[in-house]
Amino acid sequence: MEKVKCLIIGSGPAGYTAAIYAARAGLSPMLYTGPQPGGQLMITNDVENYPGYPAGRNGPEMMEDFRKQAERFETVIRNEMIVKVDFTGPIHKAWSESGAEIHSPTIIIATGASAKWLGIPGEHELENKGVSACAVCDGFFFRKQKVAIVGGGDTAAEESTYLAKICSEVHLLVRRDEMRASKIMQERVLNTPNLIVHWNTSPEEVLGTDGVEGVRIRNNKTNEVSTLDISGFFVAIGHQPNTDIFKGWLDLDDSGYIKAVPGRSLTNLPGVFASGDAQDKIYRQAVTAAGTGCMAALDAERYLVETGL
Ligand code: NDP
Numbered sequence: 001m002e003k004v005k006c007l008i009i010g011s012g013p014a015g016y017t018a019a020i021y022a023a024r025a026g027l028s029p030m031l032y033t034g035p036q037p038g039g040q041l042m043i044t045n046d047v048e049n050y051p052g053y054p055a056g057r058n059g060p061e062m063m064e065d066f067r068k069q070a071e072r073f074e075t076v077i078r079n080e081m082i083v084k085v086d087f088t089g090p091i092h093k094a095w096s097e098s099g100a101e102i103h104s105p106t107i108i109i110a111t112g113a114s115a116k117w118l119g120i121p122g123e124h125e126l127e128n129k130g131v132s133a134c135a136v137c138d139g140f141f142f143r144k145q146k147v148a149i150v151g152g153g154d155t156a157a158e159e160s161t162y163l164a165k166i167c168s169e170v171h172l173l174v175r176r177d178e179m180r181a182s183k184i185m186q187e188r189v190l191n192t193p194n195l196i197v198h199w200n201t202s203p204e205e206v207l208g209t210d211g212v213e214g215v216r217i218r219n220n221k222t223n224e225v226s227t228l229d230i231s232g233f234f235v236a237i238g239h240q241p242n243t244d245i246f247k248g249w250l251d252l253d254d255s256g257y258i259k260a261v262p263g264r265s266l267t268n269l270p271g272v273f274a275s276g277d278a279q280d281k282i283y284r285q286a287v288t289a290a291g292t293g294c295m296a297a298l299d300a301e302r303y304l305v306e307t308g309l
Pocket of ligand 1: 238
């Protein structure tokens with residue numbers, strides 16, 4: 001068994017930022033990276049919207065910068081996953097996949113979320129070559145081009161109208177004859193001239209070799225198959241927060257996101273703090289995740305001072 005003052009679970013922008021702040025506050029944090037060290041930015045090419053990088057930065061390289069900065073202040077980083085927790089407190093417990101048992105009065109959760117994918121041919125093969133799960137991150141690369149986006153929820157509605165401002169033509173593929181998105185978002189979609197909604201339509205295959213060249217679609221009512229010529233294909237069918245191990249301990253919403261006190265990182269349990277996409281289904285940006293990682297570290301530090309643990 002090992003004792004630390006602050007255990008950080010997850011290694012995206014939220015986790016590393018929490019580590020930088022916690023380490024500089026003298027908490028000597030331990031950080032478990034999880035299965036994809038660096039998080040969702042590891043599957044992104046160029047990040048052009050993170051302030052401080054005027055020329056943009058390759059996603060994996062940016063996460064290496066984050067990691068080095070956390071290590072500079074002596075964060076102990078382990079490339080492993082936490083598989084079980086016991087938040088009975090006041091000293092919380094966590095176990096890694098190799099069986100290490102960590103005891104800590106503060107836990108910062110930064111386990112993120114994973115985009116859901118369709119699982120159709122071409123989708124995985126062309127990921128980062130025109131297939132993306134984040135319009136805000138990658139829309140700019142398809143300026144004045146034709147793109148398609150799949151989904152019928154608020155994310156698809158928001159991202160399709162966002163893309164319509166940048167791209168010449170946006171094809172929104174909705175699998176049913178109605179959208180799940182809120183009324184106001186749907187109205188925005190329907191009132192955007194260069195945004196074409198294809199109802200009852202599912203993509204069957206993303207076409208192209210070195211980049212996206214088109215998508216084969218099927219009308220679910222008539223079974224008619226056709227091809228759309230596009231150079232960008234966006235998937236917006238929801239995210240899955242990586243919060244399974246916290247079920248039963250933390251208050252989660254219906255989709256599994258951690259319920260933090262609005263504007264804070266506090267969860268329903270003393271000493272357990274939430275940051276990043278595991279508690280944010282609205283903004284989901286690297287910079288917002290980093291901000292909440294900072295908040296969680298400051299809240300953890302304050303909690304240690306107040307409790308004397
Ligand atoms: P949702 O789960 O709300 O919607 C997912 C959408 O994707 C549904 O329309 C669903 O279709 C469709 N879908 C799922 N699987 C497939 C598939 N295999 N093929 C085609 N379509 C598929 O996810 P969102 O990310 O849109 O939203 C998540 C939460 O975040 C919601 O609560 C939303 O309100 C919230 N949100 C709020 C925002 C805001 O307030 N500004 C912005 C973004 C999100 P079907 O309807 O047929 O099931």
